[in-house]
Amino acid sequence: MASAEPTPTIQYVSQQYGDNVLQQVGIWEMPQQRGGYWIVYIHGGAWRDPKITHLTFLPTVDQLLSAGRLPPNSIAGFASIDYRLSPHPDHPQDPAATPTSELRQARHPDHIRDVQAALRFLSREHGVKEDKYILVGHSAGATLAMQLLMDPSSRAPERAEEHVPLPAAIVGVSGIYDLVGLDERHDGNYTGFITSAFGSDRKIWDVASPVNFTGNFQTNWPNAKLAVLAWSREDTLIDEPEIDKMAAKLIKDRLNVSVTKSLTGEHDDVWGSGQQLARLIVLTLAQIRE
Ligand SMILES: N[C@@H](CC(=O)c1ccccc1NC=O)C(=O)O
Structure with a gap:
């Protein structure tokens, strides 16, 4: 039956979940494929790079x-979250001449609050429900x-308006999991972006x-x-102890x-062509649908 299934049509929209342009x-x-998992993505860029959206x-x-690798009806849709960013020295803004809604002056916990707000929005407006999505972060x-998962306000079942649906699976790609350790192993070269996002303490x-x-x-x-x-292993920005320490904590x-060090290329190559993230998502879907 070569000609049976029409190619699924997919509509792209971007929607605001807050007043800042990045929200x-x-x-x-x-x-036409309701019932499958949503794939929800959180981009990287050191909490500050406005070029990574x-x-x-x-x-x-x-x-x-x-x-054509997705099993029929396995995916309900894809969502990708922008969140307010912290200041970047290479992309200065004049606060006097920039509308507040365009200022990049977020500081932890603003970034995670935005992710939570986005997930609530996706749940409310698009049916992205608890256990029915895979959360992928780079x-x-x-x-x-x-x-x-660390934030108690993610889990507030008694207060429906605050409840954030948690995913069935998380895929952490080239992640930062130990801020102090990562900065120390890079001779303080990351102090700038970490301070911009989390302050100096x-x-x-x-x-x-x-x-x-x-x-x-x-x-x-x-x-x-x-x-x-x-x-x-070819990632020159994030070193091996990050994934090892995170794996140890989750296993404990x-x-x-599931740990894989078989991605190839530089830090941003793992999402650049989409091939490697797509493969990880297909494998993750297969494992959780078993
Ligand atoms: N392009 C970023 C740098 C960046 O994304 C980055 C640098 C070192 C280690 C991790 C990074 N990104 C993590 O989200 C910047 O302009 O600050």
């Missing part, structure tokens, strides 16, 4: 739709994915770092199916963890 989500919805997920969406986006960096989470990830994420951690907390 928006890109959504690719497959209306939700649209960096587009090559992955294209790959997944064109490759670099600082992987930090945010883990921070979602390293005690706050430690509390915000997923590897130092004093709670238990499994307790906070009781319906977890799978945590995937992926990294490329008794989550089902």
Whole structure:
């Protein structure tokens, strides 16, 4: 039956979930395929790079739709979250001449609050429900994915308006999980962007770092199916101890963890063409649909 299935049509919209221009989500919805998982992406860019936006997920969406590798009805849609960014010295803004809604002056916990607000919006407006999506984060986006599980306000079932749906699986790609350790191993070269995002108090960096989470990830994420951690040995920005320490913490907390170091290329190559993220998503889907 070569000609049976028409190619699924997919509509792209971007929608605001807040007043800042960066408080928006890109959504690719497959209306005729309700019932499958949503794939929700959080981009990286060190919490500050305005050139890395939700649209960096587009090559992955294209790959997944064109490759014909997705089982029928396995995907309900794709969403990619923008969130308010911190200041970047290479992209200065004049506060006197810039509308507040365009200022990039976020400071932790603004980034994670925006991710939570975006997930609530996606749940309300698009049916992205608890356990019915895979959360994929790259670099600082992987930090945010883990921070979602660390934050008690993510889990407020008694207060419906605050409740944030948690994913069935998380895929952390080239993630930052230990802010102090990462900066130390890079001779303080990351102090600038970490300070821009978290302030100068390293005690706050430690509390915000997923590897130092004093709670238990499994307790906070009781319906977890799978945590995937992926990294490329050719990544010159994020080194191996990041994925190793994160894996150790998740395993200690008794989550089902899959670690792969078989990505290739530089830090941003793992999402650049979309091929590697698409492959990770296909594998993750296969594992959680078993
Ligand atoms: N392009 C970023 C740098 C960046 O994204 C980055 C640098 C080192 C380690 C991790 C990084 N990104 C994580 O989200 C910047 O302009 O600050």
